[in-house]
Amino acid sequence: MTGQGHDSDPATGETFGAASRPVHGGVRPADLRALGLRPEDVLDFSASISPIGPPAATWEAMAQVDLTAYPDPECLELREALSRHLSGAGDANRAVPIERILVGNGSTELIHLLARAFLGSPQSGPRPGAANSALLFTPTYGEYSGACRLAGAPVISFDADKSPPFRWDLDEAVRRIKEGRPSLVFLCNPNNPTGVYLDAGDVQTLAEAVAGYGGLLVLDEAYLSFVADPWDSLGLVDGGNVVLLRSMTKDYALTALRLGYAVASEDVVAALAALQPDWSVNGLAQAAGLAALADAGYLDRARAAVEKARDLLVHRLGEQGFTVHPSSANYLLVDVGDGAQWRERLMRRGLFVRDCASFGMPTCIRIGIRPLPDCQRLADAMGELSAAGG
Numbered sequence: 001m002t003g004q005g006h007d008s009d010p011a012t013g014e015t016f017g018a019a020s021r022p023v024h025g026g027v028r029p030a031d032l033r034a035l036g037l038r039p040e041d042v043l044d045f046s047a048s049i050s051p052i053g054p055p056a057a058t059w060e061a062m063a064q065v066d067l068t069a070y071p072d073p074e075c076l077e078l079r080e081a082l083s084r085h086l087s088g089a090g091d092a093n094r095a096v097p098i099e100r101i102l103v104g105n106g107s108t109e110l111i112h113l114l115a116r117a118f119l120g121s122p123q124s125g126p127r128p129g130a131a132n133s134a135l136l137f138t139p140t141y142g143e144y145s146g147a148c149r150l151a152g153a154p155v156i157s158f159d160a161d162k163s164p165p166f167r168w169d170l171d172e173a174v175r176r177i178k179e180g181r182p183s184l185v186f187l188c189n190p191n192n193p194t195g196v197y198l199d200a201g202d203v204q205t206l207a208e209a210v211a212g213y214g215g216l217l218v219l220d221e222a223y224l225s226f227v228a229d230p231w232d233s234l235g236l237v238d239g240g241n242v243v244l245l246r247s248m249t250k251d252y253a254l255t256a257l258r259l260g261y262a263v264a265s266e267d268v269v270a271a272l273a274a275l276q277p278d279w280s281v282n283g284l285a286q287a288a289g290l291a292a293l294a295d296a297g298y299l300d301r302a303r304a305a306v307e308k309a310r311d312l313l314v315h316r317l318g319e320q321g322f323t324v325h326p327s328s329a330n331y332l333l334v335d336v337g338d339g340a341q342w343r344e345r346l347m348r349r350g351l352f353v354r355d356c357a358s359f360g361m362p363t364c365i366r367i368g369i370r371p372l373p374d375c376q377r378l379a380d381a382m383g384e385l386s387a388a389g390g
C-alpha cells in the first residue's frame with residue numbers, strides 16, 4: 001500500500017529521493033474555477049476537522065489582536081494554557097510542564113522539525129545508536145514521508161494488511177524496528193485514513209522497541225479528540241522516547257489558522273525549538289488557541305456531533321451497498337469501487353471527498369464528518385448517483 005508520490009523499492013518498501021509533494025484534502029481555487037463553482041457552493045468532506053466550527057470566543061479573541069505587534073515566538077501563554085488543559089486530562093495527577101510542550105504552525109510543522117532534528121542533515125542527525133532512517137506505519141498521512149525525504153533519509157513503509165480491518169502485524173513491526181533501528185518511527189493513532197485505533201498495550205510495545213536503541217516513536221494523535229473512549233497516552237512521554245503530536249487545527253476547526261503542539265521530553269522539545277523559525281505561529285492563531293482551550297465543553301460537543309453524523313453515514317451508505325469501514329475517528333473510509341471516479345462525480349455536485357489513491361487504496365474515498373444536514377446531503381447524492389448507475 002505504498003502511497004502515491006513514493007519512489008520505492010518494492011522488496012523492502014524503502015522510499016528515497018525527491019518526489020512530488022504529499023497529497024492532501026482541501027478545496028483549491030483552481031478546482032473550483034475548473035468546475036465553475038463558488039466557495040459557497042461547496043461542502044468540503046475532504047479535510048477532517050471538528051464539525052461544529054471554531055468555538056464562538058475565537059472570533060472575539062482574534063479581533064483583539066494587535067496586528068502591528070509580532071507574535072510571541074515562545075507561545076508562552078498558549079503553552080501555559082495547554083499545560084493546564086493536559087494536566088487536567090487523563091490521569092488527573094499528571095502535570096505537563098511547559099518545557100515539555102512545543103507549539104507549531106500546525107502539527108505538520110512539528111513533523112518537519114522532527115525530521116530535520118533527528119534525521120541526517122547539516123544541522124543535526126539521527127539519534128545516537130539509531131540509523132538515519134524512518135519507519136512509517138502505512139497507509140498513512142503523507143507528510144511523514146514527505147518530511148523525511150526532504151531531510152534526506154530513507155523511509156521504510158510498514159504496511160497494514162491490505163484487507164479490512166487494516167491492522168498491522170505488530171510482532172513483525174517490532175522485529176523490523178529492532179533490526180533496522182530507525183531514528184524515527186511514525187504511528188498515526190487513530191490512523192488516517194483507516195480509522196484504526198491501537199490500544200495502550202500495543203503502543204507501549206512499540207515504544208519499548210524504539211526505546212531499546214534510543215530512537216523516537218512519534219505518535220500522531222491529530223484525531224484523538226474524536227475517539228469515544230481514548231486511553232491516556234501522556235504517560236508515555238515520561239520514558240523520553242515518545243513524542244505526542246496533537247492538532248488544534250482539527251480539534252477546534254482552526255483550519256485556516258493552523259495550530260498544533262508536541263508533548264515530549266525537555267531534550268526533544270529543546271532540539272525541535274532550536275530549529276523552529278521565530279514567529280512561525282502567528283498572533284491570530286495563538287489568540288484563537290487560547291480562547292478555544294477556555295471553552296471547556298467544546299470537545300465533548302464536537303465528539304457528540306461526530307458520533308451522530310458518522311452513525312448516519314455508516315447506516316445510509318451501508319444501506320446503499322457501500323462497504324463502510326469502522327472508524328474510531330472523525331472520518332470514514334468507504335470502498336466505492338473507483339475512488340477517483342466517485343470524487344469527480346461528487347465534486348461536480350459541489351461535494352468534495354478525498355480519493356484514497358495516494359494512500360494506495362484506489363477503490364476508496366475518505367469522508368470527513370461534517371454537520372448532520374451536510375452528511376444527509378452527501379448520503380442523498382451518493383444514493384442518487386448509485387441509482388443512476390454510479
Ligand SMILES: Cc1ncc(COP(=O)(O)O)c(C=O)c1O
Pocket residue numbers: 105106107108109141188192220222246247248249250258259260
Ligand atoms: C494524521 C495527521 N496529522 C497532522 C495533520 C495536519 O494537521 P495540522 O493542521 O495540525 O498540521 C493531518 C492533516 O490532515 C493529519 O491527517
